[in-house]
Every structure is written in structure tokens, then in C-alpha cells.
Amino acid sequence: MKRPVIFWDVDTQHDFMDASGALYVPNAELIKPKLQQLTQYAHAHGIPIVASSDDHTLEHPEISSSPDYRETFPPHCMRGTMGAEKIPQTALRSPLTIEPEEVPHEKLVRRLEPHDGDVLIRKHRFDVFSNPNTSTLIEAWDPTEIVLYGVSLDFCVRFALDGLIDVGIPTIHLVLDATKPIVEGDAAGLVAGWKKQDVRIVTTDDVVCGRIV
Numbered sequence: 591m592k593r594p595v596i597f598w599d600v601d602t603q604h605d606f607m608d609a610s611g612a613l614y615v616p617n618a619e620l621i622k623p624k625l626q627q628l629t630q631y632a633h634a635h636g637i638p639i640v641a642s643s644d645d646h647t648l649e650h651p652e653i654s655s656s657p658d659y660r661e662t663f664p665p666h667c668m669r670g671t672m673g674a675e676k677i678p679q680t681a682l683r684s685p686l687t688i689e690p691e692e693v694p695h696e697k698l699v700r701r702l703e704p705h706d707g708d709v710l711i712r713k714h715r716f717d718v719f720s721n722p723n724t725s726t727l728i729e730a731w732d733p734t735e736i737v738l739y740g741v742s743l744d745f746c747v748r749f750a751l752d753g754l755i756d757v758g759i760p761t762i763h764l765v766l767d768a769t770k771p772i773v774e775g776d777a778a779g780l781v782a783g784w785k786k787q788d789v790r791i792v793t794t795d796d797v798v799c800g801r802i803v
Contacts, residue, residue, distance in 0.1 A: 591703055593731040595803050597632040598754070599625075599641035600718070600740025600747045600769075602680040605666045605673035607741065612673050613666035615741045615770050624768040624794040626679035628739060631798045633683055638708055640727065641682055642740075642750065645669055645690070645712040652715055682708040690714050692722040695729075702730040717749040728757055735761040737797060739768035744776045755787055763790045763802055 602625055605611035607618045632639050644667035646653055654662035667674040676682070684707025688698070702709075713721045736759050740747055747769055754762055764784060771777045781791060796802050 591731075593638050593733055595637050595735045595737070596731065596733045597628060597637055597639045598736050598738040598740075598750065599629070599639055599680055600738065600750050601642055601644060601742075602677055602740050603643055603667055603673065604675055604677060605644075605671075607677050611666070612668075613663060615772055616774070618741050618770045621768050621770055622677065622679045624765075625677070625739065627794055627798050628737070628765065628768055629680050635803075637803065638706075638731075639680075639682060640709045640711065641676065641680065641685070642711045642713055642718040642721075642746070643667070643674065643676065644716070644746075645674060645714060650714050676710075682710060684708065685710045687712065688721065688723045688727065690721045690723075693726070695726055698723055698726045699730045702727060716746045717753065718746070719749070719753040724753075725757065728754075728759075733759060735759075735763070735803060737763045737765060737792075737803065739765040741770050743769040743771035744773055744780060748780060751784065751789065755784075755789070761790065763792045763797070765794055765797060766791050767793050 605613050606615050646667050647669055652663055653665050657663045686705050687710045689712050711718055711721050711724055718724050736754055792802055
């Protein structure tokens with residue numbers, strides 16, 4: 591079954607969202623109420639949420655004791671820890687978990703087509719498309735409109751958004767006040783670039799007041 595509209599929740603996990611988290615995104619806790627509003631709106635209107643989440647072990651290439659904060663980062667979202675769990679404000683409904691190991695295309699499509707809950711995409715890299723099953727999900731559900739939010743704007747959100755542009759999603763809404771960057775000074779340039787690619791910059795109020803979907 592096709593899903594014309596999807597909400598896309600990027601990495602709203604304790605290690606990013608909490609001030610005590612292992613890789614805290616500055617001021618991320620301030621957007622928790624907006625994230626909760628978006629989650630509640632999606633569930634109230636029968637809109638599925640696709641959420642990505644980092645899932646790491648010490649052996650992963652992204653994890654380093656001497657990180658450069660571009661390709662490598664200190665240990666965070668370690669498998670089995672509270673830091674890897676999603677915050678309660680973005681709790682998923684009946685989630686289908688998709689691990690990073692590639693699943694045969696038709697097998698995954700058969701799992702996705704009847705599923706009427708949310709989806710959790712786990713990943714070992716900051717790019718959600720590093721999970722090869724992400725592309726299969728998009729093909730199976732064939733969305734024409736995606737509402738995207740989460741953290742961080744200048745890393746995982748950027749990779750998710752650029753990937754969705756590349757696969758040709760017709761309409762992408764970036765809920766800007768429901769995101770936070772690691773480097774505040776990078777945000778304006780990124781947003782300006784996305785506007786040139788026809789990404790629609792919206793607010794949480796735009797979404798929950800029904801002005802978007």
C-alpha cells in the first residue's frame with residue numbers, strides 16, 4: 591500500500607537530545623515540545639512516521655577515541671544503552687524495525703506493504719541511506735510528500751534531506767523550528783541552498799494547524 595505522506599524523524603535519541611547525552615546537540619532539548627506536537631499530529635491523522643536512529647558498537651568506523659567531528663565521532667548511541675533510545679516525545683506506534691543489513695527487495699516490500707504502523711530505520715553511519723533498505727522503503731511506500739525534522743540539521747538531517755531530494759520526492763517540508771544544528775553558523779547557508787532546490791521551509795505550527803498536510 592502506498593503512503594502519499596510520511597513524517598520523517600531524524601535521530602531524536604537521548605544522546606543527541608539531552609544535555610547529558612554523549613553527543614549533545616546544543617539546545618536540542620528546547621525543541622522537544624515541538625517534536626511531541628509533530629508526533630501526536632501524525633498519529634492522530636494516520637500519517638506514518640519513519641524514524642532513523644544511530645545504532646553503534648565500538649567497532650564501527652564512525653566511532654573514534656580521537657574524532658575529527660566530520661567523519662568520526664566519540665562513542666554515542668551505543669547499542670543497548672539509554673542514549674541510543676528515542677526520547678518519549680517521539681515514541682513510535684507499532685514500529686517495524688529495519689536493521690542495516692540488506693534485506694532482499696521483494697521480501698522487505700512484502701513486510702512493508704501491509705504494515706500500518708511506524709518504521710524505525712537503524713543505521714551505523716550518520717547518513718540514513720547508508721542503510722540499503724531505506725531506498726526499498728521509499729520505493730515501496732512511494733511518498734509524494736515528506737515532512738522532515740530532528741537533529742542535527744548540519745549532519746544527519748542534511749544527509750537525509752539531500753538523499754530524499756536525490757531520490758526525487760516531489761514535495762519536502764523541512765520543519766525548521768523542530769531542528770537544531772551542531773554549528774549554528776552553518777544553518778543559514780544550508781537552508782538557503784535547500785530553498786533553491788524547492789524544499790519548503792515551514793514551522794511546527796504550519797504542520798499542526800493543518801496548513802501543510
